[in-house]
Amino acid sequence: xxxxxxxxxxxxxxxxxxxxxxxxxxxxxxxxxxxxxxxxxxxxxxxxxxxxxxxxxxxxxxxxxxxxxxxxxxxxxxxxxxxxxxxxxxxxxxxxxxxxxxxxxxxxxxxxxxxxxxxxxxxxxxxxxxxxxxxxxxxxxxxxxxxxxxxxxxxxxxxxxxxxxxxxxxxxxxxxxxxxxxxxxxxxxxxxxxxxxxxxxxxxxxxxxxxxxxxxxxxxxxxxxxxxxxxxxxxxxxxxxxxxxxxxxxxxxxxxxxxxxxxxxxxxxxxxxxxxxxxxxxxxxxxxxxxxxxxxxxxxxxxxxxxxxxxxxxxxxxxxxxxxxxxxxxxxxxxxxxxxxxxxxxxxxxxxxxxxxxxxxxxxxxxxxxxxxxxxxxxxxxxxxxxxxxxxxxxxxxxxxxxxxxxxxxxxxxxxxxxxxxxxxxxxxxxxxxxxxxxxxxxxxxxxxxxxxxxxxxxxxxxxxxxxxxxxxxxxxxxxxxxxxxxxxxxxxxxxxxxxxxxxxxxxxxxxxxxxxxxxxxxxxxxxxxxxxxxxxxxxxxxxxxxxxxxxxxxxxxxxxxxxxxxxxxxxxxxxxxxxxxxxxxxxxxxxxxxxxxxxxxxxxxxxxxxxxxxxxxxxxxxxxxxxxxxxxxxxxxxxxxxxxxxxxxxxxxxxxxxxxxxxxxxxxxxxxxxxxxxxxxxxxxxxxxxxxxxxxxxxxxxxxxxxxxxxxxxxxxxxxxxxxxxxxxxxx
Numbered sequence: 001x002x003x004x005x006x007x008x009x010x011x012x013x014x015x016x017x018x019x020x021x022x023x024x025x026x027x028x029x030x031x032x033x034x035x036x037x038x039x040x041x042x043x044x045x046x047x048x049x050x051x052x053x054x055x056x057x058x059x060x061x062x063x064x065x066x067x068x069x070x071x072x073x074x075x076x077x078x079x080x081x082x083x084x085x086x087x088x089x090x091x092x093x094x095x096x097x098x099x100x101x102x103x104x105x106x107x108x109x110x111x112x113x114x115x116x117x118x119x120x121x122x123x124x125x126x127x128x129x130x131x132x133x134x135x136x137x138x139x140x141x142x143x144x145x146x147x148x149x150x151x152x153x154x155x156x157x158x159x160x161x162x163x164x165x166x167x168x169x170x171x172x173x174x175x176x177x178x179x180x181x182x183x184x185x186x187x188x189x190x191x192x193x194x195x196x197x198x199x200x201x202x203x204x205x206x207x208x209x210x211x212x213x214x215x216x217x218x219x220x221x222x223x224x225x226x227x228x229x230x231x232x233x234x235x236x237x238x239x240x241x242x243x244x245x246x247x248x249x250x251x252x253x254x255x256x257x258x259x260x261x262x263x264x265x266x267x268x269x270x271x272x273x274x275x276x277x278x279x280x281x282x283x284x285x286x287x288x289x290x291x292x293x294x295x296x297x298x299x300x301x302x303x304x305x306x307x308x309x310x311x312x313x314x315x316x317x318x319x320x321x322x323x324x325x326x327x328x329x330x331x332x333x334x335x336x337x338x339x340x341x342x343x344x345x346x347x348x349x350x351x352x353x354x355x356x357x358x359x360x361x362x363x364x365x366x367x368x369x370x371x372x373x374x375x376x377x378x379x380x381x382x383x384x385x386x387x388x389x390x391x392x393x394x395x396x397x398x399x400x401x402x403x404x405x406x407x408x409x410x411x412x413x414x415x416x417x418x419x420x421x422x423x424x425x426x427x428x429x430x431x432x433x434x435x436x437x438x439x440x441x442x443x444x445x446x447x448x449x450x451x452x453x454x455x456x457x458x459x460x461x462x463x464x465x466x467x468x469x470x471x472x473x474x475x476x477x478x479x480x481x482x483x484x485x486x487x488x489x490x491x492x493x494x495x496x497x498x499x500x501x502x503x504x505x506x507x508x509x510x511x512x513x514x515x516x517x518x519x520x521x522x523x524x525x526x527x528x529x530x531x532x533x534x535x536x537x538x539x540x541x542x543x544x545x546x547x548x549x550x551x552x553x554x555x556x557x558x559x560x561x562x563x564x565x566x567x568x569x570x571x572x573x574x575x576x577x578x579x580x581x582x583x584x585x586x587x588x589x590x591x592x593x594x595x596x597x598x599x600x601x602x603x604x605x606x607x608x609x610x611x612x613x614x615x616x617x618x619x620x621x622x623x624x625x626x627x628x629x630x631x632x633x634x635x636x637x638x639x640x641x642x643x644x645x646x647x648x649x650x651x652x653x654x655x656x657x658x659x660x661x662x663x664x665x666x667x668x669x670x671x672x673x674x675x676x677x678x679x680x681x682x683x684x685x686x687x688x689x690x691x692x693x694x695x696x697x698x699x700x701x702x703x704x705x706x707x708x709x710x711x712x713x714x715x716x717x718x719x720x721x722x723x724x725x726x727x728x729x730x731x732x733x
Contacts (some may be wrong), residue, residue, distance in 0.1 A: 021180055021193065024053060024092070027157075028174030029123035031201035033137060033164065034209040036412075036660065042127055042137055042165070042422075044200070048104045049122040050096040054084060056116035056181075068113050070097055072106070073452040077261050097122070125158075130421045133213045135445035136206070136414055136588070136658055138163020139422040158548040161425075162443065163658060164204055166589045171662055171671075174201035202662045202670060203290060207410035207677065212403060220399040227396040228316050235304055244307055248298055255295035293602045299374035304394035308375050317395035320439050333359075333376075333390055341376075343386045353381040370542050389439070400446045400637045406645035408675040409654025411586070415636070416446040448591040451634040455728030456545045456706075458629030460647055460691065462553050465574045467687040472499035472538065473552030477507045488611075498556065499689035501537075502690070508533035508546040522621060524551055527727070533704070539690065544695045544704035545725060546630050554627035558620035571626060577681045578643040579653050580635055585678070586656040594639050595624065629726060644724075648695075650688050651681035695722030 031383035033042035050069075057065060062084050070077035073096050080095060095117075099107075111117075125140055141161045143153050152170075153159060158174070175419035177198030215724040244251075244636040299306050310321040311334055318334070325343045327332035333339040342358040354367045355378070364372060366386075371377045379387040420442045424433055437443060444450075446610045466472055474496040480611040499506060510529030513521050526532065526547040533544045541549035554571060561568040575581065595601070606613055612632070625631025635643075638656060646653040655676040662671040699707045706725040713716050 006627070014593060018074060020182055024051075024118060024120070024179045024181065025248040026177040026179055026198050027123055028119050028176050028198035028594075029200040030140070030174065031662075032124060032173040032203040033172075034203065034205050035213070036206060037134070037210045039210045041133055041206070041208075041210065042125065044123045046127050047097050047122045047124045048099040048101070049094050049120055050099060050104075050107060050114075051118050051120045052084065052093045053118065054093055057084075061115060062607050065115060067119075068421050069117070072114075073525045094122070118181075122654050125422075125426055127422045129210060129214075130423065131414070131419045132210055132217065132417050133208055133413075134163075134422050135416060135447065136163050136213075136411075137422055138165035138589075139425040140165050140427055151478045162590075163445070163588060164206070165422075167331055168204055168659065168662075172201040172204070200665050202664055205375075205661045205663060206658055207405075207412065207660050208414070208658060213413040213415065216401050216403060216413040217415045217417065218687045220401050220415055222530075223503060224396055224417055227399070231304070231395060232316055238305055242397075243266060244302060244305060247305070248301055251296045251301040259295060278430075283707065286436070299372075301305060304392070306374060308333065308335040308339055309392040309395075310334045310375070310390045311336065317392050318390075318391055318681040319397040321390040322379065322387065322435055322439050323390055324385050324387045335375075339373075341388070346381060346383060346386065353383070355381050355386045355696075357386065397440060398446060400450060402447050402637050402641040404641050404645050404656060406649040406654075409642070409645075409656045410675070411638075411656050413659070414445070414447045415419075416444070416450070418442040445588065445590070446619055447637045448586060448588055450636055451592050451636070453631075453633055453728035454580075454629035454635040454640055455726035456628060457640060457724045457726035458580075458633065458635070459542060459545065459550050459574045459581070459627070460644065460695075461578065462550050462571060462627050462682060462690065463538065463694075464647060464687055466538055466553060467502060467690065468568070468574075468683055470500075471556075472502070472504065473506055473549055474556055474642070475499050475504065475506070476552070502539065503537050505535040505537050505548050506541065506546075506552070508541060508548050510542070512548045512551050524548075524624070534539045536704075539694045539697070540704060542694045542724075543701050543706070544708045545698075550627040551624045554598065555620050555623040558623050568623070570596055571623065572598050575626075575643075577653075577679060578646050579678065580639055581642055584638055584642050584656050585640060587659055587673070588602060590640075592636050594636055595632060595634040597626065609698055629728065646679075646681060647683075648688060648692055649683065651683045652677060653679040653681065692722060697722075698725065699723050 029044040029046075030042075032040060032044065036042055050073075052065070063081060066077045066081040066084065069075070069080050083093060083095070096103075099119070107119055109118060114479075127134075127137065140158050143157055143159045145153060147153050147159050148155065157173075160169035165172065175198060178196045180194040180248050182193045184630045228588060272680070280501075310318040312318050315336075321333050323332065323333060323341065325341055327343050327346050330340050330342040333341055339359055344356045344358060344363070345385050346353055346355045350352075352367060354365050356363065356365050357372075359373050362373070366372050366378050368378055368381055375390055375392070377389045377391065379389050381387070386519055398416055398418060400416040401413070402411065404411050418437065418440050420437050424430075470522050475498065476496045508526070508527050510532035512524045512526070515521055524547070527545070533540075533546045536544060536546055536549065538549070557567045557570055572581075575596045583591045583593045584592075602613055602618040602622070606615075622631055626633050630634075637686060640655065642656055655678050657673055657675075659673055661669050696719070698705045700719060702708055707723050710725075714721065
């Protein structure tokens with residue numbers, strides 16, 4: 001008693017006073033995000049919210065409070081009560097948002113009718129330009145388990161989930177405020193005893209130019225639209241040459257002919273004679289006998305011409321279409337020839353749901369992730385419905401673009417289309433919107449997350465190698481002959497000598513054949529086979545994108561490794577020096593690294609049995625694939641842009657960045673992010689000059705520039721434009 005009443009009286013008084021105080025945290029506004037010219041890209045508005053502090057409400061009082069709130073908000077009391085009872089945290093429950101000043105005043109003035117209810121200004125994220133720079137900005141949401149590992153993040157917080165909203169989340173979040181309420185022993189609020197307002201987070205100033213960004217996004221949208229229209233025109237031309245029925249009949253007849261021929265060969269050992277039919281057939285006089293087993297798959301035969309592939313109302317292909325069909329109902333599968341999918345039943349088999357479906361006259365049972373009916377794949381099965389993907393692997397899915405400043409690494413614009421409006425995440429994303437946008441990967445920033453074969457755009461790497469090392473292909477001049485063929489005039493194998501200058505011409509015929517160690521002949525065909533390009537020097541080979549020139553260079557590197565082992569990886573070393581195969585380190589999340597393959601990688605993949613590589617050894621053909629950006633070579637669009645920037649700026653590889661600086665609430669700069677050099681490649685000024693000239697000719701040379709037709713209507717400034725085309729093999733995902 002003496003301790004409590006005398007020696008420690010002040011400490012106990014303080015504890016008693018604290019027991020009569022209830023602290024309520026108020027969220028901080030996130031910092032704003034501006035473009036390089038001060039245009040607001042992401043801001044914050046204040047929303048007056050009615051928030052129930054469930055810790056201040058006895059269970060017996062919740063029903064009456066729900067009734068009062070229901071009358072005030074014109075909402076069902078049952079829903080409000082259910083929300084209160086389902087809150088397992090005993091925390092804060094927002095029951096109304098965006099109250100008017102009059103509504104907020106009414107709640108405050110009638111506190112006795114709304115015990116435990118506070119009017120708290122809630123910051124709400126806004127994106128004034130909607131889709132503009134969405135993939136750079138990212139979006140916000142409630143924290144997941146990984147986010148909550150950070151001790152500074154609570155379950156009620158809002159955190160960045162993508163883009164700079166995520167990578168600079170700690171800067172943008174700011175500091176919470178505190179409202180102090182005086183409460184009695186029963187936790188009833190007696191009065192407001194104090195308030196500490198929240199402080200906003202820092203604001204980001206980006207390197208992005210919003211006008212250029214908008215122009216890029218519109219160009220990507222129009223480009224994708226045009227690509228799909230061209231795809232449909234090509235399909236129409238193909239169908240004009242031979243109908244779907246004619247192709248199926250011809251393919252089936254060919255398959256039957258081949259099956260009979262093989263059977264005849266197998267029977268020949270027993271001296272059995274088999275007569276086979278002539279495979280030359282016509283659509284009008286051939287019928288496949290129904291009793292005879294079909295040897296062809298119509299989908300494999302027709303490919304992009306399959307009549308069931310999804311199309312929109314304008315008759316244009318749709319890359320992925322999601323269809324939900326309830327049990328006992330039917331859904332229409334769009335296509336040139338629409339089909340109807342009926343779900344007869346959904347049953348549980350061995351703990352998994354399976355659906356019995358009918359398409360036309362065919363009925364089958366399907367399970368999750370199963371492909372069926374040529375173009376369909378099961379996405380999910382619920383107790384009441386079946387969700388399927390209806391996909392067209394030949395329909396263009398997206399377009400991606402990056403614009404950088406090659407003098408300092410600043411990203412001026414970055415986007416991939418389809419895109420999205422980050423605002424859709426503010427109030428919680430609906431299932432319909434998630435399915436529509438998620439199906440085509442609209443939320444992913446494919447500029448840093450997309451891995452693609454760079455294809456012929458990669459030819460600038462062996463181009464630079466050739467000029468820097470004075471290393472060129474062999475002067476074969478062989479036309480259609482094989483490397484190693486005997487020269488009838490000499491009576492011995494020919495030994496072609498290397499070209500010695502970038503101006504020496506090479507025979508860019510349409511086909512490249514060379515002998516392997518076992519004496520067999522490997523054949524590679526240029527994209528312009530069988531006509532070929534004719535004789536071209538290094539510069540013409542880049543402008544016309546002659547595969548043979550760069551294949552031959554790579555094969556020479558491979559063969560020269562016997563005398564100098566370093567030659568085997570010389571091409572890879574050049575590529576890596578320009579940043580290929582390594583993440584750029586841009587200040588955005590989820591960046592992929594890309595891949596420049598070599599023998600060591602190949603063997604590691606084999607040891608790990610990843611299934612990504614074949615059996616056998618790393619060979620010269622693998623190096624030849626790298627030279628034209630194919631094989632296992634992978635790059636992100638950002639890596640490609642950054643590598644090109646280094647090649648044309650004289651060899652400086654900058655670290656790309658999208659944030660220039662951070663400003664405080666007073667507008668003063670609190671942090672800066674100056675340009676950072678990742679690597680310096682020692683290339684001669686002549687190399688840079690010639691590369692710029694040849695890239696300009698890719699666009700402007702009317703005889704062989706591969707991009708000339710794409711820029712035919714560009715206008716007078718086309719002479720200021722340079723570029724490089726590439727057509728890579730893409731696995732859609």
